[in-house]
Amino acid sequence: MKRYSAFAIAREAARYHSGWGRAWAAPQPKAKYDAIIVGAGGHGLATAYYLGKNFGITNVAVLEKGWLGGGNTGRNTTIIRSNYLQDASAAIYEKARSLYETMSQDLNYNVMFSPRGVIMLAQTHHEVRGYQRTAHANALQGVETQYIGPDKVKELVPIINIDGPRYPVLGGLWQPRGGTARHDAVAWGYARACSDMGMDIIQQCEVTGVRRDGDRVIGVDTTKGAIDCDKLGLVVAGHSGVLAEKAGFRLPIESLALQALVSEPIKPCMDVVVMANTVHGYMSQSDKGEMVIGGGTDGFNNYTQRGSFHHVEETVRALIETFPMISRLKMLRQWGGIVDMTGDRSPILSKTPVDGIFVNCGWGTGGFKAIPGSGWAMAELMAKGHSPLAAEFSLNRFAEGRFIDESVAAGVAH
Amino acid sequence: MLTLQCPYCGVQAEETELHAGGEAHLKRFGPGASDEDFEAYLFMRENPKGVHFERWRHVNGCGKWFHAARCTMTLEVFGTYSAQTSEPPQSIRAAISAKRPGWQWKDFA
Numbered sequence A: 001m002k003r004y005s006a007f008a009i010a011r012e013a014a015r016y017h018s019g020w021g022r023a024w025a026a027p028q029p030k031a032k033y034d035a036i037i038v039g040a041g042g043h044g045l046a047t048a049y050y051l052g053k054n055f056g057i058t059n060v061a062v063l064e065k066g067w068l069g070g071g072n073t074g075r076n077t078t079i080i081r082s083n084y085l086q087d088a089s090a091a092i093y094e095k096a097r098s099l100y101e102t103m104s105q106d107l108n109y110n111v112m113f114s115p116r117g118v119i120m121l122a123q124t125h126h127e128v129r130g131y132q133r134t135a136h137a138n139a140l141q142g143v144e145t146q147y148i149g150p151d152k153v154k155e156l157v158p159i160i161n162i163d164g165p166r167y168p169v170l171g172g173l174w175q176p177r178g179g180t181a182r183h184d185a186v187a188w189g190y191a192r193a194c195s196d197m198g199m200d201i202i203q204q205c206e207v208t209g210v211r212r213d214g215d216r217v218i219g220v221d222t223t224k225g226a227i228d229c230d231k232l233g234l235v236v237a238g239h240s241g242v243l244a245e246k247a248g249f250r251l252p253i254e255s256l257a258l259q260a261l262v263s264e265p266i267k268p269c270m271d272v273v274v275m276a277n278t279v280h281g282y283m284s285q286s287d288k289g290e291m292v293i294g295g296g297t298d299g300f301n302n303y304t305q306r307g308s309f310h311h312v313e314e315t316v317r318a319l320i321e322t323f324p325m326i327s328r329l330k331m332l333r334q335w336g337g338i339v340d341m342t343g344d345r346s347p348i349l350s351k352t353p354v355d356g357i358f359v360n361c362g363w364g365t366g367g368f369k370a371i372p373g374s375g376w377a378m379a380e381l382m383a384k385g386h387s388p389l390a391a392e393f394s395l396n397r398f399a400e401g402r403f404i405d406e407s408v409a410a411g412v413a414h
Numbered sequence B: 001m002l003t004l005q006c007p008y009c010g011v012q013a014e015e016t017e018l019h020a021g022g023e024a025h026l027k028r029f030g031p032g033a034s035d036e037d038f039e040a041y042l043f044m045r046e047n048p049k050g051v052h053f054e055r056w057r058h059v060n061g062c063g064k065w066f067h068a069a070r071c072t073m074t075l076e077v078f079g080t081y082s083a084q085t086s087e088p089p090q091s092i093r094a095a096i097s098a099k100r101p102g103w104q105w106k107d108f109a
């Protein structure tokens, strides 16, 4: 792999950019791999990367039915934060956030991590108490957050209307090192690094069946033929239920549509990320100047990557009260992704009833921020059979009543 | 936008009049049940890419709960029916079979 650097840009400029190689190879599948990862989203690619980097396992294929990063990884609104209430969540999300800090250097790929700060607005007394509690929990967990009053919110976000008629801003939970990153670049950076380690990233290769010998996995059937493997990681977000069914077990997951939209580009007006969980909306400004907006999920099971218009309307209506100046903005694009929701709104990183099959799913509306931490933990789980970061997120927590209940702490949108 | 006909009041209701209520025909387990059955009842969900049965409430209308059969891949609605039943009626099953021969959902086909 040719390293990207200022020197490389100068060198290529001098020869009409004729020397940039492919960022990753496009191989045909081999007959057998030590490990196969299904799904080349951020979580699947990060799992493969840390299998190689941390455990030296590089005879790995990542199989993707479409194109890499074309699932939720390329559809999300890129908010990164780790201000969760429960210890298990804070540990894995903070691990991820801290890995984002050095990801561009680590991957030699600019993922444009922008720790501009994230505010979660408190707009009811219940939320004030909730976020004060989270700030205390974060202090104990070693996650840097702070509960701030409305004046400080106004100072950080001059365009906000803090005394709206229905939901005035009473305060907020402020995480100064939260922020955003370029979603595609995260997938591309991991893909390039995996390919460089000799792993095969095989796009347009749908897994259509899982082959077992009794209780053990022995391989997969794909649209490019059968491929054998010793270990199989299912990392397919909204399609987790479909893949689990092929492997012969069930998951506590439902797949719903989540939408987002962006406005026409405007001059810089907001340099932090603002989330308003009571009214179900959040917003940040992209480097291009577009206001990036998201809200809650649609209500019913859906695999179409399309959502209903009235949800977009609800989100925008909510945000206009808080940000009156956006009322005249034209919206440019709107899209949807299929998110995998669990009963306690926390992810699943786990062994399964089938020997050799591991699942990483249930990230729902909030897994972009978790990509490096999730890949780190999943790789350890697949390599060693146990990972401290993943332990609490095992599948048997549902049978044991050991929930990691973030739905109350985090609001709907993570 | 999804429209479902409320089987009680006959209104063609669009989505904002309705509230989605999740998987239909759940078999309930309570005290004395095995841990597995109880877990499955509380958390495991059918999540098919295709034919799906679910509960809906005509919340901004007559207020009643009903059932719908729908395709989660195309959003096509096969029909709606009363909540006063533990399995989909024959007419709904036939309507699905006409469009998705060989379909199966839980124990129903």
Ligand SMILES: Cc1cc2nc3c(=O)[nH]c(=O)nc-3n(C[C@H](O)[C@H](O)[C@H](O)COP(=O)(O)OP(=O)(O)OC[C@H]3O[C@@H](n4cnc5c(N)ncnc54)[C@H](O)[C@@H]3O)c2cc1C
Residues within 6 Å of the ligand: A038, A039, A040, A041, A042, A043, A044, A063, A064, A065, A066, A067, A068, A069, A070, A071, A072, A073, A074, A075, A076, A077, A078, A079, A080, A205, A206, A207, A208, A235, A236, A237, A238, A239, A243, A258, A259, A260, A294, A335, A336, A337, A338, A339, A361, A363, A364, A365, A366, A367, A368, A369, A370, A414
């Ligand atoms: C609109 C929207 C906004 C969001 N906003 C945020 C946010 O601000 N912050 C945040 O942290 N998170 C956010 N999320 C959530 C985040 O996008 C996801 O949790 C995360 O990207 C999931 O990554 P993944 O790698 O698990 O899944 P994906 O990126 O969806 O990757 C799964 C891959 O598996 C492939 N696949 C599926 N079935 C098969 C098969 N049979 N064979 C081969 N391949 C298969 C798919 O094609 C896909 O590429 C948002 C999501 C959406 C939809």
Ligand SMILES: [Zn+2]
Residues within 6 Å of the ligand: B006, B007, B008, B009, B010, B011, B058, B061, B062, B063, B064
């Ligand atoms: Zn009605």
